[in-house]
Amino acid sequence: MLKDSEDAYGHALYDHFNGRGGYEITERDDGFFDVSLGPDLYFSEYETWSNREKEAIAHAEGRVLDIGCGAGRHSLYLQEHGHEVVGVDISPLAIRTCRLRGLRNAEVKSISEIGPELGIFDTIIMFGNNFGLLQGYEPAKAYLRKFSIMTSDTARILAESRDPYRTEVPEHLEYHEFNRKRGRMAGQMSLRVHYKKFVTPWFDYLIVSKEEMQDIVSGTGWVISRCFEESQGIYSVVIEKE
Numbered sequence: 001m002l003k004d005s006e007d008a009y010g011h012a013l014y015d016h017f018n019g020r021g022g023y024e025i026t027e028r029d030d031g032f033f034d035v036s037l038g039p040d041l042y043f044s045e046y047e048t049w050s051n052r053e054k055e056a057i058a059h060a061e062g063r064v065l066d067i068g069c070g071a072g073r074h075s076l077y078l079q080e081h082g083h084e085v086v087g088v089d090i091s092p093l094a095i096r097t098c099r100l101r102g103l104r105n106a107e108v109k110s111i112s113e114i115g116p117e118l119g120i121f122d123t124i125i126m127f128g129n130n131f132g133l134l135q136g137y138e139p140a141k142a143y144l145r146k147f148s149i150m151t152s153d154t155a156r157i158l159a160e161s162r163d164p165y166r167t168e169v170p171e172h173l174e175y176h177e178f179n180r181k182r183g184r185m186a187g188q189m190s191l192r193v194h195y196k197k198f199v200t201p202w203f204d205y206l207i208v209s210k211e212e213m214q215d216i217v218s219g220t221g222w223v224i225s226r227c228f229e230e231s232q233g234i235y236s237v238v239i240e241k242e
Contacts, residue, residue, distance in 0.1 A: 001090065001092060001108050001110075002090055002091055002092060002200065002201075004092075004198075005197075005198060005199075006198065006199065006200050006201055007091050007092060007093050007198060007200070008024070008193045008194055008195035008196075008198035008199055008200050009024060009070075009091050009093075009094065009193050009195070009200065010091035010092060010093025010094045010095075010096075010097070011093055011195050011196065011198050012024050012038070012039055012195040013039055013042060013070065013071050013091070013093060013094050013097050014093040014094075014096065014097050015039075016038075016039035016040075016042075016043065016071075017039075017043070017071070017097050017100065017101070022038060022039040022195070023035065023036075023038050023039075023195065024036040024038050024039070024193055024194075024195060025193065025194040025195065026191050026192075026193055026194075027191065027192050027193075027194060028175065028189055028190065028191055029189075029190035029191070029202065030171075030174070030175050030178055032171050032175065039071070041128075042070045042071040042073060042128075043071050043073060044073055045073075046077050050230055050234075051228070051230060052160075052228035052229060052230050052234070052235060052236040053127060053160070053236060055228045055236070056127070056158045056160070056226075056228055056236035056237070056238060057074065057077070057078070057125070057127070057158060059123075059156060059158060059226070059238045060078055060083060060123045060125065060156075060158060061122050061123050061154075061156070062083070062084075062121070062122025062123060062152070063083070063084045063085075063086075063119070063120070063121050063122050063123070064078050064083050064084065064085045064086070064121060064122070064123045064124070064125060065085075065086050065088070065114070065118065065121040065123070065124045065125070065150075066078075066085060066086070066087040066088065066125050067088055067111055067114070067124060067125070067126050067130060067133060068088075068089055068090075068111070068126065068128070068130040068133050069087030069088060069089050069094070069095075069098060069103075069106065070089060070091075070094055070098075070128065071094065071097050071098065071101065072087055072097070072098035072101050072103045072106065074125055074127050074128075075087040075098065075103050075106070076098075076101060076102060076103055078125075079102075079103060079104065083123075084105070085103070085104075085105060086105045086106075086107065086118055086119075086121075087103050087105065087106040087107070088106070088107050088108075088109040088111075088114060088118075089106075089108065089109075090108070090109070090110040090111075091108070092108050095107065095108045111133050111134075111143065114146075114150070115150075116149075116150065118150070120150065120151060120152055121150060121151050121152070121155060122151065122152050122154070122155050122156075123155065123156055123157075123158065124147055124150075124151065124155070124156075124157045124158070125157075125158045125159070126157065126158070126159040126160065127158065127159070127160045127236070128160060129160050129161055129162055129207070129234075130159065130160065131159040131160060131161040131206070131208070131213065132161065132189075132205040132206045132207055133205070133206075134206055134216075135188075135203075135204040135205070135206055136184065136185065136188050136204055136206055137185055137188075137206075137216060139204075140206060140216045141216060141219070141220050144157075144216070144217065144220035144221070144222055145220050145221065147222075148220065148221045148222065148241065151241075153241065154240075154241065155240075155241055156225075156238055156239060156240045156241075157222065157237075157238075157239040157240075158236065158237070158238060158239075159236065159237055159239060160234070160235070160236045160237075161206075161207060161208050161213060161234075161235065161237075162207050162232070162233050162234045162235075163207075163208075163209040163210065163233030163234075163235070164176065164186055164187030164207045164208070164209065164233075165186070165187075165209060165233075166232060166233030175189075185206065185208065185212065187206060187207035187208055187209075187212070188204060188205075188206050188207075189204070189205045189206075189207065190202050190203070190204055190205075191203060191204075191205050209233075210224075210227060210229075210235060210237075213237065217239060221241060221242055222239045222240065222241060222242065223239065223240060223241075223242050224237050224238070224239050225238050225239070225240045226238035
């Protein structure tokens, strides 16, 4: 669980929910700063979602685990459509926001704390580039194997990522090379989030191409069965058990 002083993301969401604006600044470990699309995206309604999200979420079945649920936009949509949903997030204020918005089952947990006590799921969702929460090549394979024992025989994972190579930004290309030199995947980022006086701890976040995702999934008991892609290399996938 994040301390209050570390919950930058949660404070931004909670402020936005209460009509006090909110923004999100990300800092990468090479000194690169960026401003995200922010809370407007995290609170967006189904009608404004991308076609790839709409196509992918249509494959949700049964009991659902939303990893990195944020403000709960995907969880709430599925709950409204009759699914039992468990939303988890490392941010206490994100979970408070989800509960205030009506999500019936929301818990403060990091991805490393997810375990059998949550029960068996039919669908795991990781939208909003949240395949990145798998952190790196080897950790991702380990998490996928763990997900296999937490899910039913016909379970699926609905996830989103972005091809890191679809860029011409010099700072991003330099970062790819910086990563390769230290034995990391090109799109494996170390980040922290700033909002007002709040700053998260550093965390790893993995952005991968479709080919890299296929390599990660291979040998874990899962297989990519569908891919929905739009512009700028952003794509959603349906991952099913072999």
